[in-house]
Amino acid sequence: MSAEKSERDASWRAELRGAMNAKERAAIPRVKMPELDPAYRVTCNEEVNQGISAEQAVLEATRCMDCPDPQCVNGCPVHIDIPGFIKNIQRGDFSEAAATLRLSSALPAVCGRVCPQEKQCESRCIYHKMKKEPVAIGYLERFAADTDRMFGKNKVERPHSNGIKVAVAGSGPAGLSFAGDMARRGFDVTVFEALHEIGGVLKYGIPEFRLPNEIVDAEIAALEALGVKFVKDCIIGKTIPVEEMSADGFKGLFVASGAGLPRFMGIPGENLIGIMSSNEYLTRVNLMGAGKKGFDTPVAHGKIAAIIGGGNTAMDSVRTARRMGAERAIVVYRRSEDEMPARVEEIKHAKQEGVEFMTLHNPVEYLGDERGHVRAMLVQRMELGEPDESGRRSPVPVEGAIEEIPVDMVIVSVGVSPNPLIPESVPGLKVSRRGTIEVNDSTMESSVDGLYAGGDIVRGGATVILAMGDGKRAAAAMADALLAQ
């Protein structure tokens, strides 16, 4: 119903389109996201982006041209009806905007915060052709989801149950997205989580200042309202062997166990005390509450922290280190800033917070003191050579250009490998050489009947939105298969 009400040829939308011409729309400047002051925010964990007001949202929504062939939708991995939700914001129907988002995305409040919009939807916006800034789709998505969460009437109706039990291994974005879609189709869904908190990377990985836990908890509560059951402290493949799942009445299993093993570089001194993976650092701080009163887990408080890598996890780690008291927090990245995989906004925020960027440098060795604590790193200067298989110009060492830099904490954030727990515990499961589960791209079904997989366990390290897209596709395919039986 919602979809029809919001279709492009709906009379209200035609009216909105006719009310203003393109030139007038284009004359409106792109909204600026209100942010906490950098000097204040490094002293706390409060969310940096404060969200836009209703007036700002309506004005920003007015900028959208409501194109006949909206390319933004093609830029979105889950094909959200972007003009549809934006035009609902423009006419002031925020809950209809949120409902439009919900049709395609299980976690709009999360995606509005953590998606790399500049590489996806916003990169395709018609405004680029006019040499202007794109419509702030991400800010609007967050606005609609937040407004609905805070002020919307709880309209969640538990769908009629079809009595078919399905299981999910992992409660991160792929698992939650799958669970929501299956529950809406009437399936009896149980999500099993290895950790003591639900949310996966949204909880242990992404920091509070970028994605507050209450946002994630609200999404989880919405799924519970749909009838989804959550079981913590339970590892499918270990606590419950996969072959016992069917004896327990589960007709299908979606594996979304995430990217497990952190990668290290294998350079001398990497096991010195004070050197850890970004997963360890972020888990200690985010999941275990290290450094907060009432929490027992310790964490190193480096005065001079080096973070190795240029992705979002590296930015999360370096900004966390600043908040945990690092006087110098340095990103060491072997290519130049142009090649950094992190979101543009994260790099900007990190710089505002006093993070130093040592691009075109790569650590080659760590030096320790007599107690085995790291005291310095040797970095090799790099220059950019020919493009490599990733299409980015590859870093080449500059001979003899090695420098010693004092550090007392190093966070290695150079990627992760898939978690081997489930792949190792399922006989006959086809796994790639990298350890990812091999699936049919359109159905997400693995080589084992009834076992589907998605997210980082398939992709080996991707984004929240891609993981969610996998969950969606797997849900559609598994539902079809089970209902046909």
Added chain:
Amino acid sequence: MFKIIEKEHFSENVVKLVVEAPLIARSRKPGHFVIVRACEGGERIPLTIADADPEKGTITLVVQQIGVSTHKICALEPGECLADVVGPLGKATHIEKVGTVVCCGGGVGVAPLLPIIKAMKQAGNRVVTVLAARTKELIILEEQVAPWSDEVIIMTDDGSYGNKGLVTEGVESVINREKVDLVVTIGPAVMMKFVSLLTEKYGIPTMCSLNTIMVDGTGMCGACRVSVDGKTKFVCIDGPEFDAHKVNFDEMIMRLKAYN
């Protein structure tokens, strides 16, 4: 929540807990460990499973009070609950008939050794168990290992019980009198290091079980990494058991002091 069914003090600082965890009790094998969180706000710490009763749905943990978390766990009484117990984790012990196996444990290391002793005996091996501690009252589980051992040798540093001397002396006495095909050692890192040096000298294959700092215990954090044969391995995923002769014990001992 994971209810404590039974509690027994082995010594002032060592406590045995029987904990309700039916799924883990059913799926665990010798060598497996669990991650335990005593209460909200608590640390996640690894503890090796000493025993399990799948019918009663319980697992047995032996805990030595050494830090904040083990203190909290040891303070719990029957009827109270651990906030979280997750597992079984790690790779199970490789059990086969090899001939004569010397199983040597020090301190609370005897607890994770117990299921291995049992399994080695059931596989048809001759099992000689060497239990070591500083003093008599710290020798634990002697009665439980006895039925599964062809011989039990007790070593105490002060000579208050059994033979006076270190665990290595007990192991060496066996090596000197008969052919030993495998040594299994579990205990403090320093002890395992010296057992490993001893058996390397005699060329006897030796397996150790490592207990390192962990956070999640499922391969995610890498806090537990050790160097084995010059390569970085994760104790939680690749272990906890390794070929003792290839483990860099000095690095492991150094890393255990990360938060001291």
